[in-house]
Amino acid sequence: MKKQRYYFSTQHLNLILLSFIPCLLIILGFLIDSPKEIFKGLYDLVIAPDILLTDYLAVGGIGATFLNAGILGLLCISIVYFLKISLTGPLIAAILTVIGFSFIGKNVGNVWPILVGGLLYCRHKKIEFKTILTPILFATTLAPAVSEIAFGLNLSYYISIPLGIGTGILIGFIIIPIALHIVHFHSGYNLYNMGFVGGIIGTLITSLIQGFGFSIRTQSILSTEYSVFMKYLLIFISVFYLIVGYIMNDRSFKGYSDVLKSSGHALGDFTERFGFGLAYINIGIMGLICIFYVLLTKGVFNGPIVAGIVTVMAFAPFGKHPRNSIPIFIGVYLAAIIKIFNASSTTVIMAALFGTALAPIAGSYGCIAGIVAGFLHVSVVANVFQIHNGLNLYNNGFSCGIVAGIMVPVLEAFFKKEKK
Structure with missing residues (x-):
């Protein structure tokens, strides 16, 4: 019992320490910008094309960016807490990576479909969601595909938004087995294996989009004032x-x-x-x-x-x-x-x-x-x-x-x- 109590107290301490960054960002966001500016900026982040390089500090402002990063960070930590998953090095890497990329492409609107796709994959395979939580968090590397299809192809939102959500769900559903197979190509010497997988799937999605006559406009939006x-x-x-x-x-x-x-x-x-x-x-x-x-x-x-x-x-x-x-x-x-x-x-x-x-x-x-x-x-x-x-x-x-x-x-x- 003593050992079990020690485990849970250590687990809770590490979750609190991991929550430091998202909580700090949310507090700073509301200290720097007004709620009106923050929520307007957050809306701009959600509907903006998120392909590289899109600096959220330039698109939505510092307050909205901090709130976006804070919400996604706390979302990841909450999942860990409620599923009673032991914190490990890979899981910490996945959570902090989501927070980091909340500054350039991941937002409160485009990561959900991929997570839902991962959940459906688990139900299909009859496994627990916590067994794939780490790789599915990394899989949000393809979140811009959701935003680009939903808001960037000049289609009616009645068509594009469901299509973007469906694409994200499909990505989450298929990416785990692909990642397990592709890791053998570099023998584990690339720590960002999901980035390699994302590049391959992203290439396929880009080819399909362009094959139907649509174009993806690359961009480079960068801030300097912060x-x-x-x-x-x-x-x-x-x-x-x-x-x-x-x-x-x-x-x-x-x-x-x-x-x-x-x-x-x-x-x-x-x-x-x-x-x-x-x-x-x-x-x-x-x-x-x-x-x-x-x-x-x-x-x-x-x-x-x-x-x-x-x-x-x-x-x-x-x-x-x-x-x-x-x-x-x-x-x-x-x-x-x-x-x-x-x-x-x-x-x-x-x-x-x-x-x-x-x-x-x-x-x-x-x-x-x-x-x-x-x-x-x-x-x-x-x-x-x-x-x-x-x-x-x-x-x-x-x-x-x-x-x-x-x-x-x-x-x-x-x-x-x-x-x-």
């Missing part, structure tokens, strides 16, 4: 988790060296292997490293950059740490210097942040392999976007799947002895 505020907010959140982790880990960094020795491959759950204290420490440290990189490259803290930083923090309990992620940053930065890319542009900084999905390559095969992976990723991600026209929010995950799928067999064949 950069300073977002920078300090991200620093505050990172330091918060760093301090919380330090306290939970008996007021020490003891054991963090073991985290740094992990390759990040084979679905490494840091909460299970090293404890929640060290996982929170790693979240804080990875957040600060990302912020430093953006400052180093003189980038702007807009919606996409915020999404990138929060996503890196999301995977800090599930595969990423400074030792296997920094080589990816170096590779991207070198590519920007040598090639035609601008290191301070939002897209290149996003490539560096999201490119850390390839961290297991650096963790398994060494720093040089990680640098090469980052170097290759910049060129690939700049081109694969055109295949799905932004319907897949995890475009970098799509690119990382391609890079890992090519690099890993070569590394296995010629450098297997060096693998750690």
Whole structure:
């Protein structure tokens, strides 16, 4: 009984700590903007085309964006609570990723159909919804497909909205078995497997839409006015988790060296292997490293950059740490210097942040392999976007799947002895 009580108290504590970000965002949203501005902005987010790159800070304003992110974050946490699901590194990654992408494409209107599709899949397979909660949350990468079909094709809303909802439900229904099959292509060396899956399904949806004579207008809507505020907010959140982790880990960094020795491959759950204290420490440290990189490259803290930083923090309990992620940053930065890319542009900084999905390559095969992976990723991600026209929010995950799928067999064949 004592052990059971301890489990539930620890579970509740972690849910409260995870709720810190969405609650903070909702409070700040109403402190910054008036309710009228917030709800008007939230409506604008729901009906806006959400394909990459759509910065919600520019579309709906900071108050509406914060409320949107807060609601989706609390929705995910509430599902975990009511289904009595144990928090794990992958589940934390999924929840924080949803919060991060609530700044650039996921909203209170377009994620529901995919979740409903996942629920129907569970009923068809006669399994519990909690068994697929983590991957179905990641599957909301295709939420822009729901919005684009519902509001972006210039059809009557009587036709387009049901069609968009139906498409989202179908995506949620079929994406789990596809994801389980595709993971073998990159052997788990791409942490954003659902981004790779989303890229493939997004390509199919784009082809069908264009095949019926409709066009998907790509866009790049970015904000600049909230950069300073977002920078300090991200620093505050990172330091918060760093301090919380330090306290939970008996007021020490003891054991963090073991985290740094992990390759990040084979679905490494840091909460299970090293404890929640060290996982929170790693979240804080990875957040600060990302912020430093953006400052180093003189980038702007807009919606996409915020999404990138929060996503890196999301995977800090599930595969990423400074030792296997920094080589990816170096590779991207070198590519920007040598090639035609601008290191301070939002897209290149996003490539560096999201490119850390390839961290297991650096963790398994060494720093040089990680640098090469980052170097290759910049060129690939700049081109694969055109295949799905932004319907897949995890475009970098799509690119990382391609890079890992090519690099890993070569590394296995010629450098297997060096693998750690």
